[in-house]
Amino acid sequence: MREPATWRRRLDDTFEFLCRIRRSSTQQEICRHLLCYAERFGATNLLAGPIPPPHALRREQLSHVLLDAWPEQWSERYFSKGYLDRDPTIQLVSRGSRPFRWSEMGEMCRICPSGWRIMDEATEFKLCEGFTIPFATLERQAVGFSVAGEKLDPDPHDRIAFQFVAACAFGCAAILADGKGNSKPVSLSSRQRDVLSWASEGLTVDEIADRLSISRNTADTHLRAARERLGVASTVHAVAEAFRQGLIA
Structure with a gap:
């Protein structure tokens, strides 16, 4: 049973952050608002973007990153060593998985030894625990949105609410990247x-x-x-x- 007053307060708080994200003029500003929101459950870093095709070159992989607040040295290692094709989080996103904590991945798919090594290396950069939200565009392009930190503790409301926040932020970031800030909005009945x-x-x-x-x-x-x-x-x-x-x- 929901506590109505508490649910309403948390919902209002979520929409306040959505308003801030919608008013953002740069992708970096969106990242700042997202991390301010996600720090409540321990997140300190984030990375989001469409999933590149298999075996894409490093330049193409980097071009797919839309929101970036990831440790720079880890990103350099990750993309230079071609970890994308072996990353178990990317595999689950590409399959259209439900949102998942990284600690749940072993139950959701069979992870190869190199996949576990990638996750272990990420802990060197304080990316010890993470939460990844897969979603797809109408054209079926897979999108991955991950937040991480030394210790994450999202409750069920945090998990649901952050899906709204992440999807809104991704849409805003995509428009900024494409230079379509003045595109005509859709009408709904x-x-x-x-x-x-x-x-x-x-x-x-x-x-x-x-x-x-x-x-x-x-x-x-x-x-x-x-x-x-x-x-x-x-x-x-x-x-x-x-x-x-x-x-x-």
């Missing part, structure tokens, strides 16, 4: 905005249908239509993108 607003409160499809006095199938149809209009593949990403564009508040 009033019902599509309604279902996304309730989804942003953490409600399930069944709960949204109940709140709006519509069938579950109708609620799901509105959510799918909103995702298609926003050009994203998940409801979490749709909420973040709708918030970024000012379609919901």
Whole structure:
């Protein structure tokens, strides 16, 4: 059972950070806001970007990094030694995994010895524990978003809330990188905005249908239509993108 007042306060706090991210004028500023948000559960570093194709050259790998607050020396070693193709976090992101803590990877996939060595080397740079959020664009391009630090302790709310924050931040960073800050926003119907607003409160499809006095199938149809209009593949990403564009508040 949720504590309504506590849930509301934490939700308001999350949206405050989303507003700061949306107003950011550089990718570095987005990184600062993200780390300020994520430090509450121990994160001190972050890295995010689309996953390059297998065996991509180092230059191409680096060009895919969109948000970078990773230890510089570790990044230099990682990309110069071609660790990307053996990194178990990248393998899980490419498979479209659910969000995961690095400590959960052994249960989720079979990690080769070189993969464990990469994770062990990361601890030399105080990247001892991490949390990775995989998501995909409508074009099915896999995106990885990782935060890490010496000790991470995200509670269930932190894990869910940070998915919204990460998806919104990635959308803002992509627009800045492409120079499309003045691109025309998408329009949504009033019902599509309604279902996304309730989804942003953490409600399930069944709960949204109940709140709006519509069938579950109708609620799901509105959510799918909103995702298609926003050009994203998940409801979490749709909420973040709708918030970024000012379609919901």
